[in-house]
Amino acid sequence: MIADVPLFPESASHLSEQTDNLFWFLFGVSAFISVLIFLLIAVFAIKYHRRAPNEIGAPISGSLKLEIAWTVIPFVIAMIMFAWGARLFFNMAHPPPQAMQIFVVAKQWMWKAQHPEGRIEINELHVPVNRDVMLTMTSQDVIHDLFIPAFRIKADVLPNRYTSMWFRASKPGRYHLFCAEYCGTNHALMGGWVTVMEPADFEDWLSRGERGRSMVESGAVLFQNYKCANCHVEDGSGHAPSLMGVYGAPVRLTTGQTITADDAYLRESILNPRAKIVAGYRPEMPSFQRILNEEQVLQLIAYIKTMSAGKPLQTTGSELSNPAR
Ligand code: CUA
Numbered sequence: 001m002i003a004d005v006p007l008f009p010e011s012a013s014h015l016s017e018q019t020d021n022l023f024w025f026l027f028g029v030s031a032f033i034s035v036l037i038f039l040l041i042a043v044f045a046i047k048y049h050r051r052a053p054n055e056i057g058a059p060i061s062g063s064l065k066l067e068i069a070w071t072v073i074p075f076v077i078a079m080i081m082f083a084w085g086a087r088l089f090f091n092m093a094h095p096p097p098q099a100m101q102i103f104v105v106a107k108q109w110m111w112k113a114q115h116p117e118g119r120i121e122i123n124e125l126h127v128p129v130n131r132d133v134m135l136t137m138t139s140q141d142v143i144h145d146l147f148i149p150a151f152r153i154k155a156d157v158l159p160n161r162y163t164s165m166w167f168r169a170s171k172p173g174r175y176h177l178f179c180a181e182y183c184g185t186n187h188a189l190m191g192g193w194v195t196v197m198e199p200a201d202f203e204d205w206l207s208r209g210e211r212g213r214s215m216v217e218s219g220a221v222l223f224q225n226y227k228c229a230n231c232h233v234e235d236g237s238g239h240a241p242s243l244m245g246v247y248g249a250p251v252r253l254t255t256g257q258t259i260t261a262d263d264a265y266l267r268e269s270i271l272n273p274r275a276k277i278v279a280g281y282r283p284e285m286p287s288f289q290r291i292l293n294e295e296q297v298l299q300l301i302a303y304i305k306t307m308s309a310g311k312p313l314q315t316t317g318s319e320l321s322n323p324a325r
Contacts, residue, residue: 012175012196013151014168015092020152022084029077092153095166099132103215105294106137106144106157109186111177114295116302117206118214123192125177127169128202134166136263140294145181148194154180162263169196219303222296231285240285241278247305252279266301 011017048057102125103114113125127133137146137157147154148167155165179190197205213221223229231240241251246261254277259265268275270292273285292300 009149009152010173010175011150011152012169012171012173013148013153014170015088016150016152016170018088018091022088025084026081029081092165095134095164096132099134099166100128102127102133102135103295103298104135104137104146104157105140105298106146106179106190107140108142108184109179109190111146111179111190111192112295114215114298115206116215118212118217119206120212120295123177125192125194126202126205127194127196128199129169129172129196131199132166132168134164136162136164136298138162138267138294138298142183143181144179144183144190147178147180148175149178150175151194156181162267169194172196172198215299215302216306218296219299219301222292222300223303226288226291239281241281243304243307245307247307251276253277254279254281263301266304267297270297270300 008020011020101116103116104125105112105114111123111125113121115121119126135146137155138161139157139159141159143159144157145154146157146165150173151167151169153165153167155163157163173196175194175196177192177194179187181187183190212218228243231238232243233240234242234244236242247266249261250258251261251265252258256279259276265276269285271287271289273287274283277283288297
């Protein structure tokens with residue numbers, strides 16, 4: 001059984017080769033220095049061992065050249081490690097702006113992925129090959145951690161916060177995904193598969209299956225069902241600020257502080273509306289904490305984002321009579 005476990009996970013993303021190269025560099029330097037130290041200990045122990053009971057060692061006092069060498073060389077090596085690691089880290093931390101978006105909600109004990117087009121999958125994640133994919137993740141309960149070894153990426157997934165990571169899968173196939181943070185009884189079972197497909201197959205997959213509403217459409221239905229527009233009037237004449245163009249824009253608060261309306265701010269304002277009040281408005285909005293789940297909050301945010309374009313998506317009457325999913 002043990003023989004079946006590969007020494008290294010497969011390498012299947014733009015990052016995996018770079019991460020492995022850095023790993024092998026660190027491993028090589030560590031191995032070289034360890035071997036050098038133990039070899040020298042052995043060699044010196046033999047070469048300079050005491051030959052007579054009354055033998056005394058030669059007095060040796062410092063060597064500037066030697067001291068400079070053993071300070072400068074390790075310093076340079078350490079700075080190479082730092083610069084290399086930092087470059088990789090910044091690359092991992094900055095998703096390309098045009099990356100495809102997928103939304104992940106973790107809960108005890110499953111991974112739920114939501115594609116903007118509407119498909120929802122559990123413990124599975126389908127993505128196209130050679131395309132930048134960004135995951136926006138949150139947890140409905142405790143801290144989880146999404147780990148895809150073949151892509152060499154891993155990030156904590158926290159309640160009450162959005163975290164993200166991105167990748168570009170480099171070859172089609174099926175790769176394990178894991179929860180890498182102990183999260184309770186079935187933590188060990190909280191895993192699944194990433195399926196990397198050719199772009200055409202992916203488009204096909206996306207359009208197949210029982211297709212629900214897109215995230216934006218679901219968000220629009222929630223927006224209508226909860227009568228958000230009664231207060232958030234488009235022209236700004238309502239009890240609450242207009243949401244037109246709010247996404248990504250600066251918002252002035254009653255505290256005098258100005259913040260950017262990003263995903264995290266919108267989420268907080270839906271679930272805990274009194275945390276940050278827009279200047280000129282009163283804290284009147286009720287909390288949707290126990291009413292909306294994390295998937296629905298993501299859908300609402302997706303819809304609010306479209307309002308930034310200046311024209312919110314219009315829903316038809318028949319869709320509005322359906323309860324929100
Ligand atoms: Cu989720 Cu461990």
